[in-house]
Amino acid sequence: MAQQLTFDLPTKTARGRGDFFISGCNKLAVKMLEDWPNWPNLKLVLVGPKSAGKSHLAHVWANDIEANISQAKHLASADIPNLSQTPTVIENVAEIATDMAAQKSLFHLHNLMQTSGIPLLLTADLPPARWGLSLPDLQSRMSATTITTLPAPDDALLAAVLLKLFNDRQIDVQPKLVSYLVKRMDRSLEFAADLVSNLDNAALSQGCAINQKLAAQVLDNTFENTA
Known part of the structure; x- marks a missing residue:
């Protein structure tokens, strides 16, 4: 069985902006x-x-x-x-x-x-x-x-941002799905926002939960649209 990534998620936020996560990269x-x-x-x-x-x-x-x-x-x-x-x-x-x-x-x-x-x-x-x-x-x-x-986002930052973006939309996702996305997505906060939006829209249009199968499909489409 493939080992899932684990993340030491950032817990501190920068002063003055509660949704700015601080991790090793920044x-x-x-x-x-x-x-x-x-x-x-x-x-x-x-x-x-x-x-x-x-x-x-x-x-x-x-x-x-x-x-x-x-x-x-x-x-x-x-x-x-x-x-x-x-x-x-x-x-x-x-x-x-x-x-x-x-x-x-x-x-x-x-x-x-x-x-x-x-x-x-x-x-x-x-x-x-x-x-x-x-x-x-x-x-x-x-x-x-x-x-x-300020380097490109690292895995911990991307994971924290994805979780917040999902939470903002009141979507519960499993940590293993976040691991799956982080390993395959572009190193970009803009891409993360597009990805979560596209996943939400796809799940609503298909009447299904956000799972790995849907994530694989949406990842391909998101890469194509941002190329």
Whole structure:
């Protein structure tokens, strides 16, 4: 008989957001954000793959210290002097690699916040050295910024998230089914949400319980739809 995976499920949640689970894969990034008063120059870049939880963690941090949150692509039209007065999160900075107006706005924001000693958190899928920003002064300042990495979710985190997603829909599932899903699913929190939604819809449409046979079918379909 195949041995089922067992999980040491995370029990702690990040401050300010009760559904953010902390596990081995993200605890260092969480600790780094909690220690924001000691960031070098009070700025940090949070780097990680898509759907690893960067935005969620950034929102937890923002909620904790009452920070503003802005997408980098919207900076060209933002009130930079006003934005610079409080802690700020700028998300998806690499997206402005070809947007000179947004880069100039970020450069201005960065300098104002550095002068005032106000913390700045930036997020991206890749480290600053690979952003390819066309404004040299901004690229050099971003490349000199401390980086913390949020890896793809590990098994414990995926299991905890799946269980919460099922619970949110008032669906009881067996631990062995969660083990089955975790071993076969994409390492993505977005995929986990799609998977649970698709399982729920399939069970309702077929009038059956969520079991391994249904899970195998839905996994194949979910992979096809996200390819």
